[in-house]
């Protein structure tokens with residue numbers, strides 16, 4: 001503790017360093033993107049890691065880099081998810097945490113040109129896949145009497161966009177998370193969801209740079225005026241699976257730099273610009289509160 005009684009950022013991160021206490025965390029879809037960043041954060045915080053992914057090579061690379069283990073599975077195929085859960089427990093012991101990041105996205109095109117089987121593929125991967133992951137790992141955690149799961153949804157799960165199948169799939173994930181929290185709650189298993197905003201993974205960075213998917217820069221939609229960094233999502237996930245969140249279950253938490261709340265301000269001129277800043281004099285002495293007029 002520093003002299004002023006406040007915990008410094010360094011002390012805070014040192015304290016979080018052994019948060020996992022060697023417990024086993026499985027990150028599905030952990031090979032790339034948000035899942036990979038989550039694996040980084042969890043490995044720094046003392047979790048034993050399994051990187052589970054359909055992309056065998058990328059999972060092996062991420063696992064090797066972070067000192068974890070790689071596991072192949074395809075969440076659209078129930079038998080592979082069940083087999084993976086069993087293989088992981090046989091090889092490494094009980095799984096304490098499961099993070100479900102695997103999903104696929106929807107190309108941007110007019111509704112009349114959207115193949116119907118795209119719907120099935122997206123719904124199967126995103127909703128059925130999440131259900132399978134929750135079922136395979138939730139049953140085992142419930143049998144151990146403890147555990148925590150986090151399902152990746154999206155801000156798109158509660159706001160409509162032209163990606164109808166993707167948005168519907170993420171609304172489904174939100175509801176699954178709430179249901180699973182009740183399903184496993186009395187067995188000691190917590191289930192929460194994260195709804196990221198626009199996250200700067202390489203795929204999104206490329207889409208922003210090529211200017212074809214979005215009409216503007218997604219940062220302009222947010223209250224904070226920036227998009228989310230992948231590790232910031234990993235940080236929220238690490239909190240939700242940790243003992244610090246012991247009383248939190250059934251919550252879908254937005255990690256979106258304020259993308260859900262800011263767009264409605266566009267009718268009123270948009271989010272206010274940043275106020276003038278000064279470290280030495282945060283608020284000018286001349287600044288007064290608006291007066292009560294008594295009228």
Ligand SMILES: NC(=O)c1ccc[n+]([C@@H]2O[C@H](COP(=O)([O-])OP(=O)(O)OC[C@H]3O[C@@H](n4cnc5c(N)ncnc54)[C@H](O)[C@@H]3O)[C@@H](O)[C@H]2O)c1
Pocket residue numbers: 028029030031032033034035052053054055058073074075076100101102103104125129152153154155195196197198199200201203204
């Ligand atoms: N990146 C964003 O801006 C953003 C925004 C909102 C929500 N999300 C959500 O966050 C999660 C991660 O997104 P991302 O941007 O990191 O995506 P990504 O494509 O970088 O990573 C997804 C991972 O899932 C794996 N995967 C895909 N299908 C699979 C399957 N059937 N079985 C097993 N693994 C499979 C892929 O190989 C990949 O490693 C997704 O659920 C996504 O919907 C992302």
